[in-house]
Amino acid sequence: VDPARCLVIEDSIPGVTAGTSAKMTTLGFTGSHLDKKYYQKALEHAGASYIYDSHTDIRKILFGK
Numbered sequence: 001v002d003p004a005r006c007l008v009i010e011d012s013i014p015g016v017t018a019g020t021s022a023k024m025t026t027l028g029f030t031g032s033h034l035d036k037k038y039y040q041k042a043l044e045h046a047g048a049s050y051i052y053d054s055h056t057d058i059r060k061i062l063f064g065k
Contacts, residue, residue: 009058011039013046020047027052027061 008019011029019026028043030036031053040051050061059065 007062010043010048013042016043016046016048020049025049027058029053029055031055 003023004025006019006022006024008015008022008024008026009029010016010019010026011032016026016028026048028040028046028048028051030039030043030051033039036053043051052058052061
């Protein structure tokens, strides 16, 4: 599958790094972590295209709704 057609949803820094290294769109999930501010910055630094903290946000990210 073409990496440009893939979506990675990750809550770990290594997972986001792997997804972005493979040139896949990568979403960073912070909802389950105690220190959301730290994880948000760490996932952004790892290359996540979008950061969210609730699974209900995925629809907004993907479809703008």
